[in-house]
Amino acid sequence: MTIRTAPTLPDGVEWTAVVVAAHRAAESLSDRPAFRDPLAEAVVRHLGLAAPGRPPNFGSMPGEMAGTTALMGDLVVVRTLHIDQALTDAGLDQVVLLGAGLDGRAYRMPWTGRRIFELELPAGLALKDEAARAAGLKPIAGRTPVPADLAGDWPTDLFAAGFDPSRPTAWVAEGLTVYLTRAEADLLMSRVRGLSAPGSRLHIEIAQPIGERLTHDTATDDGMHRLVSVLRYGPPTPPHDWIAGHGWSPDALTLAELGNSYGRKVNDTWDPARGGIDLWYFDSGLLPARPA
Ligand SMILES: C[S@@+](CC[C@H](N)C(=O)[O-])C[C@H]1O[C@@H](n2cnc3c(N)ncnc32)[C@H](O)[C@@H]1O
Structure with a gap:
């Protein structure tokens, strides 16, 4: 059984930075990225928002992220x-x-x-x-x-x-x-x-x-x-x-x-x-x- 640690998203306005970093990570890890962003990739991995080497799945993101990322x-x-x-x-x-x-x-x-x-x-x-x-x-x-x-x-x-x-x-x-x-x-x-x-x-x-x-x-x-x-x-x-x-x-x-x-x-x-x-x-x- 895999135990998944809950992501530790920031509480305050800093949370909005995670939303935008998730977008840069998704681009960075896409098939034909317009840019690479290793820091954004590291952030989504660190917070458990994506599996290693995989882009975040905006449809099922944890931590109240799905609606804002879709927006x-x-x-x-x-x-x-x-x-x-x-x-x-x-x-x-x-x-x-x-x-x-x-x-x-x-x-x-x-x-x-x-x-x-x-x-x-x-x-x-x-x-x-x-x-x-x-x-x-x-x-x-x-x-x-x-x-x-x-x-x-x-x-x-x-x-x-x-x-x-x-x-x-x-x-x-x-x-x-x-x-x-x-x-x-x-x-x-x-x-x-x-x-x-x-x-x-x-x-x-x-x-x-x-x-x-x-x-x-x-x-x-x-x-x-x-x-x-x-x-x-x-x-x-x-x-x-x-x-x-x-x-x-x-x-x-x-x-x-x-x-x-x-x-x-x-x-x-x-x-x-x-x-x-x-x-x-x-x-x-x-x-x-x-x-x-
Ligand atoms: C949507 S994020 C954008 C972050 C970054 N500029 C980017 O585009 O990736 C907004 C950022 O502004 C920061 N911020 C908002 N109010 C602030 C304040 N009073 N002092 C310092 N930073 C603030 C938030 O913590 C957050 O990291």
């Missing part, structure tokens, strides 16, 4: 490809992942010489370290974990970890802003702008109007209730003026546009043309400072 469709794969490309094209050697979760870029991108700061709640980083250790994974790029709450005084922690504000930075907020309040998102953007040397870039995902579509009334299972309970909705709709108001060029593509360009199907939930939620991906440079 995502190809969202995570498309945004991963897009942000990988944007970071590679920008070529900046100081990268800050805001709400890094189980992002595996430090383990999978050929970025020797880049410094990748991973700002994330302590429990999220602990899970990542456990999974990497269990799989014997070592980062390729200069990974610097920074355990911190983005609603707190994270710049102090980032400086202590060796962040250099005189160098241009690539900031990444991928799958983050829906979990922040509007005030937290505003504060985050002000601080990011203040720490950005000329030449910095901002890669940020904004989903709206998510609060009207994903609610406890529309939730179909416990996982969806769990997702709804950690949503805080973040930036305003549409977000372009908000981005510009925080000093960044409002250049964005939608997930539906990116899905077409990568030949991946975006499900109805994320396609406003079919009644879904707008998802924008901003690849922004700094706007000239406004006269005081």
Whole structure:
């Protein structure tokens, strides 16, 4: 008889990082993967969400995962490809992942010489370290974990970890802003702008109007209730003026546009043309400072 140990999924908002890591693992372990993600593979194995070498089965995932993983469709794969490309094209050697979760870029991108700061709640980083250790994974790029709450005084922690504000930075907020309040998102953007040397870039995902579509009334299972309970909705709709108001060029593509360009199907939930939620991906440079 095989005794299966129950997966130890995180309790708080860090749980959402497992949902997206499961998608990257599924892609990584598919027959024709668009990318490989050894860290995501290690996470699903570590948590008992998939058998070794097998992709997670979204239809029967334990731990309240099935509904939310089905909701995502190809969202995570498309945004991963897009942000990988944007970071590679920008070529900046100081990268800050805001709400890094189980992002595996430090383990999978050929970025020797880049410094990748991973700002994330302590429990999220602990899970990542456990999974990497269990799989014997070592980062390729200069990974610097920074355990911190983005609603707190994270710049102090980032400086202590060796962040250099005189160098241009690539900031990444991928799958983050829906979990922040509007005030937290505003504060985050002000601080990011203040720490950005000329030449910095901002890669940020904004989903709206998510609060009207994903609610406890529309939730179909416990996982969806769990997702709804950690949503805080973040930036305003549409977000372009908000981005510009925080000093960044409002250049964005939608997930539906990116899905077409990568030949991946975006499900109805994320396609406003079919009644879904707008998802924008901003690849922004700094706007000239406004006269005081
Ligand atoms: C959906 S996950 C995305 C993770 C990662 N960016 C990715 O795309 O794989 C959202 C992440 O934001 C983190 N997060 C949410 N609120 C946060 C906060 N106040 N401080 C630090 N991290 C936070 C969560 O813990 C979680 O890991």
